[in-house]
Amino acid sequence: MERSVDEFAIRAFGLGKQYRLRETGGMVGLAAKMARRLGLRKMAESPASHFWALRDVSFDIRKGEVVGIIGHNGAGKSTLLKILTRITNPTLGTASVRGRVGMLLEVGTGFHEDLTGHENVYLGGAILGMTRAEIRQKYDDIVAFAEMDGFMDLAVRHYSSGMKLRLALSVAIHLDAEVIFLDEIWAVGDHAFQIKTWSRIEALIASGRTFVIVAHNLETIGRLCTRCLLLDHGRLTMDGAPDAVITRYRQELRQRSQSERASAGLPLLTSVEITALSLTAENVPMGDMLDCRFTLMAQRPGTLRMAALIKDGSGKTVAVGTSNQGRWTSLPVSAGRNQLRCQLPVALAQCGGYDLLLQISENDAVITAELPFAVVEREILIKDERGQDVAVPSLPVVWDVEEDSQATVRLVTSG
Amino acid sequence: MTANSGYEVGPTSLLSRQFLQEIWFFRRLIGLFIWRDIIVRYKNTMIGAAWYVLQPLAMMLVFTIFFGGLFARYIGALPYPVFAYGGLLLWQLFSRSLSLGAQSLIYFGPMLGKVYFPRIIAPASFVIGTLFDFFITAMLMVVMMLLYGITPRWTVMFVPIILLFTLMFSMGCGSVLAAVDARYRDIRHAVPLMIQVWMFCTPVMYPISYIPEKWRLLYALNPMVGLTEAFRWSIFGIGDPPSLVSLFLAAGISSVMFVAGTLFFQKVQGTLVDTL
Numbered sequence: 074m075e076r077s078v079d080e081f082a083i084r085a086f087g088l089g090k091q092y093r094l095r096e097t098g099g100m101v102g103l104a105a106k107m108a109r110r111l112g113l114r115k116m117a118e119s120p121a122s123h124f125w126a127l128r129d130v131s132f133d134i135r136k137g138e139v140v141g142i143i144g145h146n147g148a149g150k151s152t153l154l155k156i157l158t159r160i161t162n163p164t165l166g167t168a169s170v171r172g173r174v175g176m177l178l179e180v181g182t183g184f185h186e187d188l189t190g191h192e193n194v195y196l197g198g199a200i201l202g203m204t205r206a207e208i209r210q211k212y213d214d215i216v217a218f219a220e221m222d223g224f225m226d227l228a229v230r231h232y233s234s235g236m237k238l239r240l241a242l243s244v245a246i247h248l249d250a251e252v253i254f255l256d257e258i259w260a261v262g263d264h265a266f267q268i269k270t271w272s273r274i275e276a277l278i279a280s281g282r283t284f285v286i287v288a289h290n291l292e293t294i295g296r297l298c299t300r301c302l303l304l305d306h307g308r309l310t311m312d313g314a315p316d317a318v319i320t321r322y323r324q325e326l327r328q329r330s331q332s333e334r335a336s337a338g339l340p341l342l343t344s345v346e347i348t349a350l351s352l353t354a355e356n357v358p359m360g361d362m363l364d365c366r367f368t369l370m371a372q373r374p375g376t377l378r379m380a381a382l383i384k385d386g387s388g389k390t391v392a393v394g395t396s397n398q399g400r401w402t403s404l405p406v407s408a409g410r411n412q413l414r415c416q417l418p419v420a421l422a423q424c425g426g427y428d429l430l431l432q433i434s435e436n437d438a439v440i441t442a443e444l445p446f447a448v449v450e451r452e453i454l455i456k457d458e459r460g461q462d463v464a465v466p467s468l469p470v471v472w473d474v475e476e477d478s479q480a481t482v483r484l485v486t487s488g
Numbered sequence: 489m490t491a492n493s494g495y496e497v498g499p500t501s502l503l504s505r506q507f508l509q510e511i512w513f514f515r516r517l518i519g520l521f522i523w524r525d526i527i528v529r530y531k532n533t534m535i536g537a538a539w540y541v542l543q544p545l546a547m548m549l550v551f552t553i554f555f556g557g558l559f560a561r562y563i564g565a566l567p568y569p570v571f572a573y574g575g576l577l578l579w580q581l582f583s584r585s586l587s588l589g590a591q592s593l594i595y596f597g598p599m600l601g602k603v604y605f606p607r608i609i610a611p612a613s614f615v616i617g618t619l620f621d622f623f624i625t626a627m628l629m630v631v632m633m634l635l636y637g638i639t640p641r642w643t644v645m646f647v648p649i650i651l652l653f654t655l656m657f658s659m660g661c662g663s664v665l666a667a668v669d670a671r672y673r674d675i676r677h678a679v680p681l682m683i684q685v686w687m688f689c690t691p692v693m694y695p696i697s698y699i700p701e702k703w704r705l706l707y708a709l710n711p712m713v714g715l716t717e718a719f720r721w722s723i724f725g726i727g728d729p730p731s732l733v734s735l736f737l738a739a740g741i742s743s744v745m746f747v748a749g750t751l752f753f754q755k756v757q758g759t760l761v762d763t764l
Contacts, residue, residue, distance in 0.1 A: 158604055161761050169496045185524055
């Protein structure tokens, strides 16, 4: 029953990655380094200034498997992908990857603003490892897929952000790779383009390519993957069928908010539980309302303070919701079930995967709940002065006919 | 196993077969990056290539005005402007390739964090790319030699070898500086100063005969001494050939620096992006 080595696409053995917590790059760092060399234990950096972003992660991925990686912010998903794609070396462990590798990580890599679309396709393709003949052969397909016909001799600096991403994605997706690493790319382009991209990815999956997908969107993972890895604080905590892993991940998210609440130990808050937390849509077009509903169980009536904030993939807070009360909004809750709804506009700098963090607080105690979502670009085509189609961002606009109150008053007095 | 059929992830071993195959696989990238930088430069400047002639030209004029009379008696038959421009030509190649090599990771930083290719391609493409500027500045040299009626002799065939050693030396130094700069940002401030001081320690504006005999050996530990002397001798074909000692020192030190520098870079390349 021995499996031949050829069947494996990726084997990772004991992967670990240690980062410095504070950047001791200056004189202090240098002095500490020298002290360590000289064996002066006391002066050397304490081990607490390091942390393991990834610790002892091992797995085998067979050819043709579609593996999703999930985990909370900072669980080590991106670090793992960066190690497997050789962007950074692991501190410990080894891995081997068999087959031609494609990366759909952050699209637009290597595109130069001053070069034309045509020149950039050749440059971008070469950076991804395509040969000149290969790019020439696929050039028309790349342009057609990106819907960029007629724009290719224009410098990329004149493209809209959507056009840039479409072209870059199109180059990346045309690399004939056997092992494909994918991160967050569904949040590219308008809705129609996303559908096209995903059907292309699904076709690649169907043709037996190996995929490793890091996604915030659990729905995507559940639909596409044949297997799922769960990371928690840098460790691989579960490896199995997507449904089971996703269920456990959701449980863990809930448990975390409960344990945070338990440690707080406050009267009303201890009896509060967040359930049925969901978004109306996980993919939200830029500028639209993020619409989140949840149920709050409370044992007695009282007042709780709520806050919402948005974190990006790296865990950095990128936006904080404020109401007319400020960052925290006091809301009355009644005993039993409370249906709550939180809406906030998605006016963020860029598209991509984010997490919505709901915070519920009483005095200084806070419980939090986390929900992943993705912001997608929404563009519409309009004709420019030369009659060519250009893609521009679309914004929601509200039109109303308002009554002229002064005119009404005048009518009354003169009559 | 080629670069296109998979790879191993782990501690970098120096000069593994995987590494050499990859350099070969990605060799076209070096050319593409050079091509990109040239195109971009011409798209954004009005007089493009002229800037690269203007710099040594201005330096040559300044040297001629202030030091021309001072050093004339050490030079011999050669007119001072030609002498100075000849030295500046090679110095320009060295100083530009060294400073660009040292800065290469700053420019490539964002790309290195998103996509993999052998990291040494970043300094290599910058260093090799300066040859293009060299050929443009060399055109003025040709014009000056025509004006002063200096015809090159057979010795001109050594020029490619001298250029090769110059670039090997700056590649070696540049990749070490680039890798250290990724961790300690002091390098980017130190390099311009270093280059300035270095020029005065190199026979660019003065001939080697200006240096007292007893200091010559110490002086020749700077590989640019032997290379500059050899370069002038080979393009003008006038005067004594450079001393064998300085030639051996120049060739030896630049080769050692090239090997040591690229190996050092190779050793740390795997984790460069963590601190960039």
